[in-house]
Each structure stands twice: as C-alpha cells, then as structure tokens.
Amino acid sequence: MNLKAGIVLLCLGMILWATPGWAVMPPPGAITPPAGEKEAPAAARAAEEVGGRGEGFQPEAKEETKEGEKKEDECPATFGPIITDTAVPIDKGKFAVQPTFGLSFVKDAFTQSWRRDTPGGDFKSFGMDWKFTYGLWNNLEVFVVVPFVNNWAGNVNERGPNGERSASFGGIGDLNLTFKYRLVEETETIPTVTALFATDFPTGHFKHFNPGRLGTDEIGGGAFAFTTGLNVSKYVKPFVLYGNLWYTMQTAFSGREDRSPLVSVLDDDGVPTGELEEGDPIATNFRNYPRDIITLNLAAEYPITKKWIALLELTSTWDGGRLFGHKANLAPAALVSVMPGIEYMATDKFSLALGLNIDLIGKNTDAALTPLLSMVYAF
Secondary structure, eight states, X not given: OHHHHHHHHHHHHHHHHHSTTOOOOOOTTOOOOOXXXXXXXXXXXXXXXXXXXXXXXXXXXXXXHHHHHHHHHSOOOOOOOSSSOXXXXXXXXXXXXXXXXXXXXXXXXXXXXXXXXXOSSEEEEEEEEEEEEEEEETTEEEEEEEEEEEEEEESOSSOOTTOOOXXXXXXXXXXXXXXXXXXXXXXXXXXXXXXXXXXXXXXXXXXXXXXXXXXXXXXXXXXXXXXXXXXXXXXXXXXXXXXEEEEEEEOOEEEEEEEOOEEEEEOTTSOEEEEEEEOSOEEEEEEEOOOOEEEEEEEXXXXXXXXXXXXXEEEEXXXXXXXXXXXXXXXXXXXXXXXEEEEEOOSSSEEEEEEXXXXXXXXXXXXXXXXXXXXXXXX
C-alpha cells in the first residue's frame, strides 16, 4: 500500500507542475517583472552580466542624465554687450533690428597730460544708432549702422562771432558697414573667434562749419575708416565673457578750419604800435591726417535668472601713429570707460539692455556720463 500511495503522489505532483497557471513562488528578495511584461531572455540577461555594468544599470536613464547635464552646461541666452561687439554671428537667413539710444552729458575735458579740466560750457549729445543685421550664410553676418546725432551747447565761455553762447545741430552721422566671419567655434577649451572687417563712410557733417554753432555742427569724422580685428567670446560658467581687439586706419581728408591770423595792434590814431594780436577768424582749407586707432573692449555677463542678466563692460580707444602715408598732424587722443548694465530677455525674439557709460581716464577728449538703452528684435 505504501508503494502504491507513493506512486500516486508522484503522478499528482507531475500533473500539477505541468498544468498552466501553477508556478513555483520566487525566493524572498527576487525581482519579478511587472504584470503584462515578459522576462528578458536568458541570453540577454547573460549579455548584461558579462558587460560588467552591475545591478541597477539603466542605459536610457543615463542617457537622459547626460542630456540634462548638457543642457545645464549650454551657454544661456543673453542680450549681449551694448558697446562691446559679440563673436557668434547671426544664423543664416535671420534678420535683426537693434536701435540704441544714448544721451551724453559732458562733465570735464581731458587734457594732454590726462588731467581733468573744465569743458568750457554745458555740452550734451543725443545719439540714436539703428543697426540692421543679416546672416548671409553659415558663420558670416553683415550689418549696417545708421547713426543720428544731435548736439547742444549752452553757457559757452568762448562766445561765437555774434556773441552766441548757445547752439544746437543735428543730422546723420558716419554710416558703418561690417562683415563678421566665425573662424573658430567654441568648445569646452577654446573660445569662439571671429574675424571682423568694417568701413565707416564720411556721411556726417565734417566741413564748412558755422562758427556761430559753437562746434555743435561737427557730427562726422570726415575720413573713410577701415577697421579689422578679432572678436572672441567664451562661456565660463556662470559668466559669458567677450573681447574685441581692432585696428583702424583712416584716410586723409580736407576740411575748413577757422584760424585767427596775427595782425598789428593800432593806437587811437590808427598807427601800428609794433605789437601783434589775433585778428578775426578766417575760414581756411586744411588737410587733416588723422591717426590710426587701437580699440580694446572687454565685457562680462552674469545670468541672475533666465530673464535678467547683469552686465559689465570696459571699453577703450587709443590713438597711434599712421602705418601708411603722411605723418599724423592731429593730437593723439585716448579714452577708457566702464559701463555697468542690466539686460532683460522679454521673449525669444525681443530683449533689451540698459547701462550707464562712465568715462574714467583719457587725454585730448571729453569726459562724459552716458545713459544707454538698447533693444533688439530678431525676425
């Protein structure tokens, strides 16, 4: 009986094991696939184990982490500096318009010895530059700047020929045409490097000055100015850094200058006394040989939030000798300025920036405070 009972129990066990829906319970701690999912084939499990990646390896999750890190390391969208030029060109076929408004208040005059002196009156100037940028093709952009300038003079110490102490004048300044081509694209170790070539055209008023306008009618340089150089930019988390190094050569041009010749001093009877004095100003033709200019600009941006970015710029121009042609006959000038600012990224297409440019040191030029507002709209 015992042998028969054993055979029966063995047969029942084999039947239950073969019947669908019956399975052996997994050991405690074993991971079971969710309902509706099939367990990976044994060959696939063996391949993962041979790979040595260990338990918990999730290739898709790791890929998502990499993409997330990449997005965090990407340079944030910013307005860019107001004065310092950017290095990354606009995309091919894209178009942008950027008006910049500035109102300069002349506070001092820098002398030849880098000292501050009185400007000799109340002078201010309004500038409105319209910049039109277009992406010609990949890595190459072209832009045109059309400036409007209006100057004011008041309480001038040296009066005009008819006793004028105030005057104003406005008009179009010198047009600018610039090409920028990206030579090197930014990587983790090297910055973006862009070559620049620009031409300023003497479209602003630069001759036939009216002495009664007290110098306010000089709104153009008078020369064709050819500029070449490099722009660089680099994202060094959390800062975006910029730099410009340019060299400008200017052509000679003829103008008219009011000069006061020396004349004899006469006594009450109209007889020369033998002394000399300056006579009435006489407009004479004068050939100008302007100096070459070196421009060095630096800027840094700090994203406070996705919308707000802090900006700081250090800009400078330095007059040198002339590489070609006649020796320069104009006094050398220099100017170093600093500008703190703030940027606001309103939308993907529209943004604006506000800054205050402060002239720190210089020679043979004016020292001014200039609030600046710049806006850009990308189409």
